Amino acid sequence: MEEGNKRRLAVRKTFKLYIGGAFPRSESGRTYQVLDAHGGFIANVAKASRKDARDAVLSARTGHRSWSAATAYNRGQVLYRVAEMMEGRRAQFAAEVARAEGCGTTDAERITDAAIDRWVWYAGWADKLAQVIGTANPVAGPFFNFSVPEPTGVVVLVAPDDSSLLGLVSTIAPAIVSGNACVAIASQTRPIPAVTLAEVLATSDLPAGVVNILTGDPAEMMPSLAAHGDVNALDLAGIGDVELAARLERDAAGTVKRVRRPQPDANWYRTPSLAAMSDLLEIKTVWHPQGI
Amino acid sequence: MTDEPSGFPYAPAPESTAIVNISSSYGIFIDGAFVEPADAPRFKTINPATEEVLSEVCQAGAPEVAAAVAAARRAHDEVWSAMSGAERGKYVYRLARLLQERARELAVLESMDNGKPIRESRDVDLPLAAAHFFYHAGWADKLDHAGLGRDPRSLGVAAQIIPWNFPLLMLAWKVAPALATGNTVVLKPAETTPLTALAFAELCQQADLPPGVVNIVTGDGRTGQLLAECEGVDKVAFTGSTEVGKQIQRSLAGTRRRLTLELGGKAANIIFDDAPLDEAVEGIVNGIYFNQGHVCCAGSRLLVQESIVEDLLVRLRRRLQTLRVGDPLDKNTDVGAINSAAQLERIVALAESGDAEGAQRWSAPCTLPDRGFWFPPTIFTSVSTAHRIAREEIFGPVLSVLTFRTPDEAVEKANNTPYGLSAGIWTEKGSRILWMASRLRAGVVWANTFNQFDPASPFGGYGESGFGREGGRAGLAAYLQEASS
Numbered sequence: 061m062e063e064g065n066k067r068r069l070a071v072r073k074t075f076k077l078y079i080g081g082a083f084p085r086s087e088s089g090r091t092y093q094v095l096d097a098h099g100g101f102i103a104n105v106a107k108a109s110r111k112d113a114r115d116a117v118l119s120a121r122t123g124h125r126s127w128s129a130a131t132a133y134n135r136g137q138v139l140y141r142v143a144e145m146m147e148g149r150r151a152q153f154a155a156e157v158a159r160a161e162g163c164g165t166t167d168a169e170r171i172t173d174a175a176i177d178r179w180v181w182y183a184g185w186a187d188k189l190a191q192v193i194g195t196a197n198p199v200a201g202p203f204f205n206f207s208v209p210e211p212t213g214v215v216v217l218v219a220p221d222d223s224s225l226l227g228l229v230s231t232i233a234p235a236i237v238s239g240n241a242c243v244a245i246a247s248q249t250r251p252i253p254a255v256t257l258a259e260v261l262a263t264s265d266l267p268a269g270v271v272n273i274l275t276g277d278p279a280e281m282m283p284s285l286a287a288h289g290d291v292n293a294l295d296l297a298g299i300g301d302v303e304l305a306a307r308l309e310r311d312a313a314g315t316v317k318r319v320r321r322p323q324p325d326a327n328w329y330r331t332p333s334l335a336a337m338s339d340l341l342e343i344k345t346v347w348h349p350q351g352i
Numbered sequence: 353m354t355d356e357p358s359g360f361p362y363a364p365a366p367e368s369t370a371i372v373n374i375s376s377s378y379g380i381f382i383d384g385a386f387v388e389p390a391d392a393p394r395f396k397t398i399n400p401a402t403e404e405v406l407s408e409v410c411q412a413g414a415p416e417v418a419a420a421v422a423a424a425r426r427a428h429d430e431v432w433s434a435m436s437g438a439e440r441g442k443y444v445y446r447l448a449r450l451l452q453e454r455a456r457e458l459a460v461l462e463s464m465d466n467g468k469p470i471r472e473s474r475d476v477d478l479p480l481a482a483a484h485f486f487y488h489a490g491w492a493d494k495l496d497h498a499g500l501g502r503d504p505r506s507l508g509v510a511a512q513i514i515p516w517n518f519p520l521l522m523l524a525w526k527v528a529p530a531l532a533t534g535n536t537v538v539l540k541p542a543e544t545t546p547l548t549a550l551a552f553a554e555l556c557q558q559a560d561l562p563p564g565v566v567n568i569v570t571g572d573g574r575t576g577q578l579l580a581e582c583e584g585v586d587k588v589a590f591t592g593s594t595e596v597g598k599q600i601q602r603s604l605a606g607t608r609r610r611l612t613l614e615l616g617g618k619a620a621n622i623i624f625d626d627a628p629l630d631e632a633v634e635g636i637v638n639g640i641y642f643n644q645g646h647v648c649c650a651g652s653r654l655l656v657q658e659s660i661v662e663d664l665l666v667r668l669r670r671r672l673q674t675l676r677v678g679d680p681l682d683k684n685t686d687v688g689a690i691n692s693a694a695q696l697e698r699i700v701a702l703a704e705s706g707d708a709e710g711a712q713r714w715s716a717p718c719t720l721p722d723r724g725f726w727f728p729p730t731i732f733t734s735v736s737t738a739h740r741i742a743r744e745e746i747f748g749p750v751l752s753v754l755t756f757r758t759p760d761e762a763v764e765k766a767n768n769t770p771y772g773l774s775a776g777i778w779t780e781k782g783s784r785i786l787w788m789a790s791r792l793r794a795g796v797v798w799a800n801t802f803n804q805f806d807p808a809s810p811f812g813g814y815g816e817s818g819f820g821r822e823g824g825r826a827g828l829a830a831y832l833q834e835a836s837s
Contacts, residue, residue, distance in 0.1 A: 193499065313598045
């Protein structure tokens with residue numbers, strides 16, 4: 061960067077984790093090198109440990125309590141706020157996506173715009189899910205019988221490895237729009253846009269702990285998370301290794317977790333299906349008496 | 353108020369078994385016909401109230417399961433999924449009508465094979481089973497409105513494994529939505545209660561249902577495992593214990609086969625101090641002693657607000673003394689036989705753990721028959737949340753009583769379980785009902801009632817009580833996929 065004749069040395073960022081609304085280093089002190097699409101050095105990124113992952117689950121449980129108690133209108137506004145914050149950093153995201161994914165500026169901007177618009181799309185769902193998924197049930201008796209969707213709780217998701225921003229947003233947003241909290245493991249090879257997204261989330265009025273983002277090796281962290289007693293659901297979008305996916309699904313059975321496993325060839329541009337949200341919802345049916 | 357039983361004498365009022373015609377042995381139902389597998393071992397199914405042998409059925413093995421799945425596959429690909437929804441729906445309507453027409457016969461058969469009171473099989477199991485077929489029949493040509501986009505597709509062959517507590521009703525919960533959505537099924541009834549499922553096979557014949565659309569294989573858990581793990585199956589639907597549900601989820605890991613699980617429960621039935629106590633007592637009785645407590649959503653943990661616990665317990669004990677335990681076929685019977693010797697053993701063992709851990713047992717005084725499997729309606733007081741009888745599913749007529757002081761404490765105690773199938777709330781305050789309902793981690797919440805079911809009302813659990821819903825529009829998703837996916 062030059063100004064006049066003076067060269068100015070850029071201030072580099074330390075890439076850290078995002079847990080409970082704070083940006084800690086890994087408790088293990090570990091980092092790993094992240095390279096760009098051409099093999100050039102980008103940064104040393106925090107390499108989360110299993111302990112970090114457990115801390116993240118704890119934060120997510122706390123975040124879930126306040127987030128699921130928030131009104132749907134409020135959640136929708138917060139998700140929209142995320143889009144607003146991303147828009148302000150559009151150029152930064154596009155540059156990071158271009159560098160991470162090795163695509164041209166036009167493609168990177170298209171990806172960034174789709175990611176921002178995805179937040180807007182999901183923001184609108186917050187106060188419509190119950191109307192679209194919920195039902196009033198005409199039972200044969202003197203009851204007002206209704207079914208409403210509720211968040212399943214804490215979701216651990218592995219973001220897709222290739223689609224470092226759009227895939228990540230398309231995995232986090234459907235989890236949290238309904239009131240779930242999540243621990244997201246970013247693309248291992250392309251984590252930079254995820255760390256920037258964490259900075260966006262931290263300034264979007266999202267309660268601490270609703271989204272926690274870890275960088276590191278999913279294969280290291282996921283086995284203990286799949287078996288974790290306080291995790292309600294898994295989204296294995298970024299687990300390409302079929303053996304590992306099967307092992308995680310087996311481990312998840314120990315606590316009857318809900319497991320979502322999108323097809324590996326997912327087209328992240330496509331308008332998502334309702335299943336992205338409904339797979340992480342419970343349906344609660346209430347029988348309320350009628351009488352005088 | 354007195355602790356004395358009312359002592360009203362009743363004359364026996366047995367339902368006739370002449371209406372039921374049980375074969376001495378049954379084959380398995382594949383491709384529209386009963387077949388007798390040459391090498392399959394046979395086992396007996398008994399009447400748990402008398403220990404008399406009712407019939408002999410097959411222990412289906414791998415060849416039989418494979419043949420059933422192949423028949424279901426052919427029927428799905430060539431006939432059932434290609435048929436218009438309207439025509440498919442008419443077959444399902446036929447099954448609903450056949451169940452209604454033969455309701456009395458099937459109710460008697462159910463009570464004989466299962467041990468449940470005829471009052472319940474006649475007034476609950478059979479009407480609800482028919483209602484499930486009637487409700488789902490109407491969906492068959494309206495699947496565009498199921499919430500899964502236009503033209504949602506059937507999944508293919510559904511493997512359905514059902515428990516012994518509501519044999520025909522659980523069959524209806526599984527088969528009706530599967531057929532209405534264009535799937536074909538291979539159903540395995542529980543080994544202690546196969547007879548109404550085999551009678552249902554005959555109904556399929558009477559309905560002229562295309563061969564292979566419904567296949568029924570009998571056997572124990574080994575047959576269930578073969579079926580759940582069979583490669584030709586596209587979807588597994590299981591109702592039963594959490595332990596077996598976990599095994600099935602484990603065995604399907606990595607297969608991308610669809611799975612729904614309806615598993616165990618340890619429901620809290622919460623009584624506030626403003627509840628109408630006599631109605632609440634009826635609800636508590638219905639919650640835990642209905643079907644001998646063999647109900648996954650049974651209200652097995654009674655949470656009572658501390659200020660009314662003594663009054664409530666006096667009324668409850670008094671009511672329990674009027675319950676008539678005995679011959680399931682007697683129309684006056686309230687509590688029938690425990691379904692099997694093995695289940696009775698589990699109930700006895702868990703009740704003994706209650707004694708050993710310091711809880712106080714009280715059982716309704718009643719004379720139990722000499723033969724068959726019986727357990728008296730029982731209440732445990734001085735129960736702590738750490739006791740096994742407060743944590744584990746007993747699946748019998750055993751109630752554990754705990755207390756609370758504030759609504760928050762009630763919520764906390766109710767949710768303090770890995771299960772999350774159902775809950776009950778008793779209060780006169782409507783706002784408190786909805787406040788509680790929104791905080792309870794349970795798939796079904798009954799307010800001032802308990803153990804109500806309806807085909808239009810989605811049923812299913814949170815947490816280790818399983819996933820997926822049965823009934824209502826939500827239940828259709830378990831058997832459909834979006835056209836584009």
